[in-house]
Amino acid sequence: MSSIPHDHAAAHGEGPDGHAHHPTGIMRWITTTNHKDIGTMYLWFSFTMFIVGGCMALTIRAELFQPGLQVVNPEFFNSMTTLHGLIMVFGALMPGAVGFANWMIPMQIGAPDMAFARMNNWSFWLLPPAAILLVGSLFVPGGAAAAGWTMYPPLTIQAGMGMDFTIFAVHIMGASSIMGSINIITTILNLRAPGMTLMKMPLFCWTWLITAYLLIAVMPVLAGAVTMLLTDRHFGTTFFNAAGGGDPVLFQHVFWFFGHPEVYIIILPAFGIVSEIIPTFSRKPLFGYASMVYAVAAIAILSFIVWAHHMFTTGLPTAGILFYMYATMLIAIPTGVKVFNWLATMWKGSLTFEAPMLFAIGFLFLFTLGGFTGLVCAIQPIDVQIQDTYYVVAHFHYVMVAGTLFAFFGGTYYWLPKWCGRMYDAKLAEAHFWLSFVFFNVTFFPMHFLGLAGMPRRVPDYAQQFADWNMVASIGSFGFGFTQLLFFYIVVKAIRSGAKAPAKPWEGATTLEWTVPSPAPYHTFETPPFVK
Amino acid sequence: MDTTTPPKPDDARRQRSANLRTALVFASIAVVFFVGIITTKWMGGPTIGIGVMGVAVLVFLVFAIGRNVRK
Numbered sequence: 126m127s128s129i130p131h132d133h134a135a136a137h138g139e140g141p142d143g144h145a146h147h148p149t150g151i152m153r154w155i156t157t158t159n160h161k162d163i164g165t166m167y168l169w170f171s172f173t174m175f176i177v178g179g180c181m182a183l184t185i186r187a188e189l190f191q192p193g194l195q196v197v198n199p200e201f202f203n204s205m206t207t208l209h210g211l212i213m214v215f216g217a218l219m220p221g222a223v224g225f226a227n228w229m230i231p232m233q234i235g236a237p238d239m240a241f242a243r244m245n246n247w248s249f250w251l252l253p254p255a256a257i258l259l260v261g262s263l264f265v266p267g268g269a270a271a272a273g274w275t276m277y278p279p280l281t282i283q284a285g286m287g288m289d290f291t292i293f294a295v296h297i298m299g300a301s302s303i304m305g306s307i308n309i310i311t312t313i314l315n316l317r318a319p320g321m322t323l324m325k326m327p328l329f330c331w332t333w334l335i336t337a338y339l340l341i342a343v344m345p346v347l348a349g350a351v352t353m354l355l356t357d358r359h360f361g362t363t364f365f366n367a368a369g370g371g372d373p374v375l376f377q378h379v380f381w382f383f384g385h386p387e388v389y390i391i392i393l394p395a396f397g398i399v400s401e402i403i404p405t406f407s408r409k410p411l412f413g414y415a416s417m418v419y420a421v422a423a424i425a426i427l428s429f430i431v432w433a434h435h436m437f438t439t440g441l442p443t444a445g446i447l448f449y450m451y452a453t454m455l456i457a458i459p460t461g462v463k464v465f466n467w468l469a470t471m472w473k474g475s476l477t478f479e480a481p482m483l484f485a486i487g488f489l490f491l492f493t494l495g496g497f498t499g500l501v502c503a504i505q506p507i508d509v510q511i512q513d514t515y516y517v518v519a520h521f522h523y524v525m526v527a528g529t530l531f532a533f534f535g536g537t538y539y540w541l542p543k544w545c546g547r548m549y550d551a552k553l554a555e556a557h558f559w560l561s562f563v564f565f566n567v568t569f570f571p572m573h574f575l576g577l578a579g580m581p582r583r584v585p586d587y588a589q590q591f592a593d594w595n596m597v598a599s600i601g602s603f604g605f606g607f608t609q610l611l612f613f614y615i616v617v618k619a620i621r622s623g624a625k626a627p628a629k630p631w632e633g634a635t636t637l638e639w640t641v642p643s644p645a646p647y648h649t650f651e652t653p654p655f656v657k
Numbered sequence: 658m659d660t661t662t663p664p665k666p667d668d669a670r671r672q673r674s675a676n677l678r679t680a681l682v683f684a685s686i687a688v689v690f691f692v693g694i695i696t697t698k699w700m701g702g703p704t705i706g707i708g709v710m711g712v713a714v715l716v717f718l719v720f721a722i723g724r725n726v727r728k
Contacts, residue, residue, distance in 0.1 A: 240676045303687050311679040315672065338721060342714050345687045349694035364698055379694060382711075422722050429714050 147647065155250075158242035160227045161645060163249050165544070167224030168537075170252055172613070174216030175530075177260065179606050181209040186568075186602040189595050192587050202585035203271035204287070208259060210274025211291065214391070215298045216256055218525065221533050222394035223248075223305050226333045228544065230309060232638035233327045235318025237651045240311035241304075248304040255297040262290035273583060275380055278365040278373045282357050289358070292351045299344045306337035306344075313337075318637075320656035324418070327636045328411060331418050332397030335425045339386045339393075342429075347383035350376060374439050381432035389428045392492075392524060393421060395532030396463060399485045401636065402539050403467050406482035407474030408633040413466040420459035420466075427456045437508045446505050453503035457496065464493055479631075480554035484535030487562050488528060495523025498573070513583075516576025522569045534561070534612065541616065542630045546644030547623030553615045560608040567601030686717065 147153055154166060184205050188196045197205070227245065231238055239245045262269040267285020270276065281288050313334045317326070326334075353364040354376070363369025365376045404411045411417065433441060433449045441449070467489055476482070498520040502508050511517060538554050541547075571594035580591045587595065629639040637656070641649050697709065 241680065303684075307680045307683045307687075310683055311676050314679055315675050335722070338718060341683050341687050342690060342717065345689075345691035346694050349691050349698075352691075353695060353698060375698065379698070422718075426715060426718050429711060429718075 156246070158238070158246050159647060160231050160239045160242070160245065161544075161647065163239075163245050164224050164227030164229075166249050167220050167227055167252075170249070170256075171217050171221035171224055171533075174212050174220070174256060175609070177256075178209050178212035178217055179609065181205045181212065183602060183606050185209065186599040188585055189587070190599040191596065192589055192592050195585075197585075199585045200268060200271060203273075203583065204263065204269040206583050207270050207273055207291075208263070211259060211270075211294075212256075213525070214274065214387070215295070216252070216259070218391045218529050218533075219298075219302060220252060222333075222336070222391065222529075223302075225329075225394060225398065225533070225536055225540075226305075226309055229540065229638060230312060230330050230333060231316070232543075232641065232645060232649055233330050233636050234313060234316065234321050235637050235650045235654045235656060236312055236316035237648065237653075239308050240316055241308050244304050245308055248301045248308065251297050251301040251304075255294040255301070258290045258294040258297070262287035262294075265290065275377075275384065276351065276354065277380070278354065278357065278376050279367070281354055282366055289355070292355050295351050296348055299348045302340050302344050306340040309333055309337040310341075318650065318653040318656050321637075324415065325656060327397075328400035328414065328417055328421075329394070329397035332393040332400070332421055335421050336390050336393045339390050339425055339428065343383040343386045343390075346379060347387075350379040350383065353379075374436070377436050377439060378433065381435045382429075384435065385432045386425070386428040388521075388524065389424055391529050393425070395488070395529040396421065398532045398536035398539070399467065399488050402481045402485040402535050403470050405539070405631050405633040405635075406477055406479060406485070407471045408476075409470055409474040410635075411466065412469035412472075413462070416462055417466055420462040423459040424456060427452065427459070431456065434503055434505075434508070437505045438512045450503055450505050454500060457500055460496055464489065464496075475633075479538070480549075480551060480558055481535040481539035483555060483558040484531045484538065487558060488531040488535065491523055491527030491531065491562075491565070495520055495528060498523065511576055513581055514576035515572040515580045515582055518582050519569050519572035519576060522572070526569070527565055531561070534558070537616070539631070540638075541619060542626030543638055543641075543643050543645055545620045545623070546626050546642075547619050548626045548630065549615050549619035549623055553611065553618075557608060557611050557615060560611065561605060564601050564604035564608055568598050568605050569601075571595075571598050571601075 147159065148156060154162065157163060157166075184197060185202065188194060188202055188205075190196075227239065230236075259269075265286045267287055269287040270281070270284060270291040272280040272284060272288075276288075276291070313326070313330055317323075323331075353362065356362040357364050357366050357371070363371035365371045365373050367373060400411055400417060431449055431453045433445060434453045437446060437449075467485075478486075498516070502511065502517060502520055534557070538549065541549055575591055575594050575598075578591065580587055580595075626643040628642050630643070631639075637650075637654065638645070640654070693713075
């Protein structure tokens with residue numbers, strides 16, 4: 126892709142740091158409507174929540190280090206598993222993806238900012254109160270919600286005040302996500318630079334466009350589900366209360382109608398990031414661009430018709446089981462197209478293995494492994510054996526952590542020079558990758574064995590036969606957790622004292638954001654570029 | 658478009674209206690889904706409710722993506 130370049134700093138009367146005409150200090154961050162500022166806040170918020178959720182994960186693994194230990198009491202353990210899931214999904218992964226979207230989408234399509242700049246500010250500032258509600262629920266009478274992140278009734282109908290905090294937090298985060306999605310769709314559909322047709326957009330923008338459609342379709346459904354839960358708890362309705370003629374399984378249907386597309390909401394932006402990194406460090410255009418776009422759309426559409434594979438043990442009719450089983454397996458086809466195209470992009474490319482590429486390849490390898498175990502779970506006769514075991518925990522952590530989180534790390538190393546104008550310590554970043562890769566596998570690979578041997582998830586203690594692999598997993602988890610402090614150090618060191626980054630630090634990069642100086646000026650593309 | 662010519666005020670107004678139209682369409686979809694899921698549950702028939710919602714989502718996605726790809 127080529128474009129007519131444009132001297133942004135000079136055009137907008139900005140100083141050499143690219144900052145002008147905006148408040149300074151704390152007010153800059155509270156009142157900002159600039160997509161780069163808001164993207165930065167999303168990313169820091171996501172990292173903060175990642176650390177909070179990570180501490181909860183370490184509490185879980187400390188409790189499970191040996192059978193018979195009681196580091197925390199069982200009720201608190203249940204709260205930890207619940208909050209860890211909610212915080213990682215709604216507080217870390219989704220805001221992280223929105224942070225990347227805020228920073229990169231306007232710059233990649235040649236737009237001056239997001240379409241609704243004030244709403245963008247509001248979308249972000251809804252998140253901290255929601256996070257406070259979630260974490261604060263630990264301190265209310267009865268403790269935090271402890272029924273798992275899926276919030277299944279009837280347990281959640283009987284739970285204490287912490288559940289109400291959780292429901293309100295989900296409402297707020299849902300509203301934030303819907304506003305963010307509307308903003309992203311409007312920006313992409315209406316603010317693309319002249320010549321930037323939809324099929325010329327970088328794949329990251331495509332994945333986010335489709336993700337935003339998914340979000341608008343499913344977040345209101347989750348909001349509806351938790352609203353019904355709330356009215357069951359406090360206003361005498363019986364949507365999910367069997368005692369009043371309701372149906373608890375109904376909640377599972379509604380929840381997973383949201384919950385399965387949610388998996389793709391989290392992974393599709395990661396696909397987009399990886400689709401930017403691999404061509405850059407292969408020094409080749411992305412193989413099969415159009416098929417990648419159609420594959421993402423196919424994954425999104427299929428994600429709506431597979432939700433009940435999470436419910437194979439609830440007594441579905443045989444026809445339903447067969448439908449959901451085969452529909453789930455169908456997702457492997459577009460996903461396979463994507464994996465094939467990433468490999469074909471690398472094939473005969475001039476590969477170099479900088480940190481972003483290492484994370485992208487790590488993503489490719491481990492996400493594919495997670496995908497394969499997903500296929501195993503999709504086979505209903507097997508699923509009834511491994512439902513609610515550690516096999517499932519291993520599967521979704523290979524998708525969520527080695528998939529999305531690795532892509533986020535790769536994306537951060539890829540775009541950090543553009544964000545802060547400084548290079549990071551490449552050796553440390555490579556060390557971060559290798560430590561993360563090894564410790565991740567030490568943590569989660571043994572969980573496949575534990576699950577196949579029958580260890581149930583969400584239990585604070587277990588039989589002696591599971592002791593060895595649990596100890597290995599716990600050691601790995603602490604290694605993985607502490608490795609992420611290295612990531613924090615690398616980023617802060619780069620921001621404070623990294624070597625100055627050129628406008629285009631990666632010779633294979635071709636998208637529009639690399640035509641502006643590093644760091645990106647506060648305002649970019651106020652006069653739209655022309656994309657050839 | 659000539660890259661040296663900044664957008665005219667008329668263009669900016671048109672742009673804002675187009676943005677607002679797009680946003681309202683998507684906001685209304687979100688509201689329909691939120692109210693719809695509760696209403697279908699309230700009126701009973703979980704299978705029918707979920708089925709209708711599922712078909713609505715599919716038709717919406719096919720229409721929305723297809724319409725934009727053609728551009």
